[in-house]
Amino acid sequence: MSEHAETEHHINYVRVWAYLVVLLAISVAGPMLGHKVVTLITAFGIAVVKAVMVARNFMHINLARRYVTYLMMTMLVFMLLFFAGVSPDVMKLTGHNWIKPAWIEANAAADAAAAHGEAAHE
Amino acid sequence: MRPIATTRSAAGMPTGLLAVWWVIASEIVIFGGLLGSYIMYRLAHDAFAAAAAHTNTAIGATNTLVLLTSSLFAVLGHQAAEQGNGPKAGRYLLATFGGAMTFLIIKSFEWTHEIREGFTISSSGFWSFYYTAAGLHALHVIAGGVIMLFVAKDAFRNRELHRVELIGIYWHFVDIVWIFLFPLLYIAK
Numbered sequence: 354m355s356e357h358a359e360t361e362h363h364i365n366y367v368r369v370w371a372y373l374v375v376l377l378a379i380s381v382a383g384p385m386l387g388h389k390v391v392t393l394i395t396a397f398g399i400a401v402v403k404a405v406m407v408a409r410n411f412m413h414i415n416l417a418r419r420y421v422t423y424l425m426m427t428m429l430v431f432m433l434l435f436f437a438g439v440s441p442d443v444m445k446l447t448g449h450n451w452i453k454p455a456w457i458e459a460n461a462a463a464d465a466a467a468a469h470g471e472a473a474h475e
Numbered sequence: 476m477r478p479i480a481t482t483r484s485a486a487g488m489p490t491g492l493l494a495v496w497w498v499i500a501s502e503i504v505i506f507g508g509l510l511g512s513y514i515m516y517r518l519a520h521d522a523f524a525a526a527a528a529h530t531n532t533a534i535g536a537t538n539t540l541v542l543l544t545s546s547l548f549a550v551l552g553h554q555a556a557e558q559g560n561g562p563k564a565g566r567y568l569l570a571t572f573g574g575a576m577t578f579l580i581i582k583s584f585e586w587t588h589e590i591r592e593g594f595t596i597s598s599s600g601f602w603s604f605y606y607t608a609a610g611l612h613a614l615h616v617i618a619g620g621v622i623m624l625f626v627a628k629d630a631f632r633n634r635e636l637h638r639v640e641l642i643g644i645y646w647h648f649v650d651i652v653w654i655f656l657f658p659l660l661y662i663a664k
Contacts, residue, residue, distance in 0.1 A: 366554070370547040374540065381536045384662050396658035404651045411550045411647045418487050421496050428500045432507035436515070443515040 369410045376403050495641045499648045502615075506652050509611065513604045513659060526601035528664045529594060534585045535661030538578050539653060545574025546650040549643040552630075556640065561633035568627035568639065571646060575620035582613055605660055612656060615649050 376399050383395025408414045414422060446453050446460070486493050517523045552567030586606075596606040619642065626642045629635045 366547055366550050370543060373543050377536065377539055377543065380658060380662065381532060384664070392662070396662040400654050400658050403654045407546060407647050407651050407654070411546050411650075412644050417492075417496070420486075424496065424500050425503065428503035428507070431504055432511055435508055436511045439512070440515045443512070444519040 364410055366410070369406060373403055373406060376406075489637065491637065491641055492644075495644050498645065502648060502652075506608075506611070506655075509604075509608055510655060510659060513608065516600055516604070517659070517663065520600065522599065523601045524664055526594075526599050527660065529589070529592070530605070530661050530664075531585060531588075532661045534581060535657050538581050539657050541574050541578050541581065542650045542653050545571045545578070546647050548574060549646045553640045553643045556630065556636040559633070559636070561630045561636055564636060564639045565627040565630035568623050568630060568642070572620050572623045572627070575616050575623070578616055579613060579620075582609070608656055609660065612649070612652055615652070619646050619649055 380395050380399040380403075383399075384392040386392075414425070441448065446456050484490070517527075548567045548570040552564045552571065555561075555563035555567060594602050596603055623642050623646070626635070626638045630639055
């Protein structure tokens, strides 16, 4: 059993849960404003805040040995390395000595359809 | 004889607790890779946003509320176990299990509706990610629920109460994964 029981009991878990529910409501309501930046902040910014609150107050990661936090951070860094290494291949249509013909054709078709739609609208 | 998960503490904490943190570390890479890949495709293709418009935000939000509430029950169970009150911890774990079942029932209705609408795992890139990520998460919910029943059974008899904390930590991680899945699959449209 945890050696930090006394500290843990100072946390009002119901209050933490209430904050999490309020944050959930904000993350749902934010996108209704129709503003991209507000949506990003309310959806993903709040997700990070909620995750940290759960990790600290429910998982008590701050009361665990310091290396547990380092272990988790290391895994997150691995995730970022994976993203940085792979994303150029996934997100770009061309690179050094390679192209994605199917994607380029699909984009051209989508652009043509959009231009055709605009012309018909005019 | 007591198991080494309870008695040995070579790393400065009970081995069982260390094992749970280790499981979570590996899970971060599993879900991180999946969600990272989804984000790459989502940013590169507007078609993902169009497909995401078909997901039901109200259902996603309801399931988020269910998991947050079940996490509350799990940590209250841990608190009861710390106080040596096994039966109370067991009752909270059963309530957490109820949350897991509620989540899965809602998810099954949601998926049934989406499949009937023609959105299957092979419909498009978005739906492939949607069913894979949500499905993998649902498997973790099922595993957590089953383990929770075993831990609750012992807790009611005031046995192995340290396990209440271990399953709780796992359950909170399942909650955190959903906290990120929710905006990715239901809000970013």
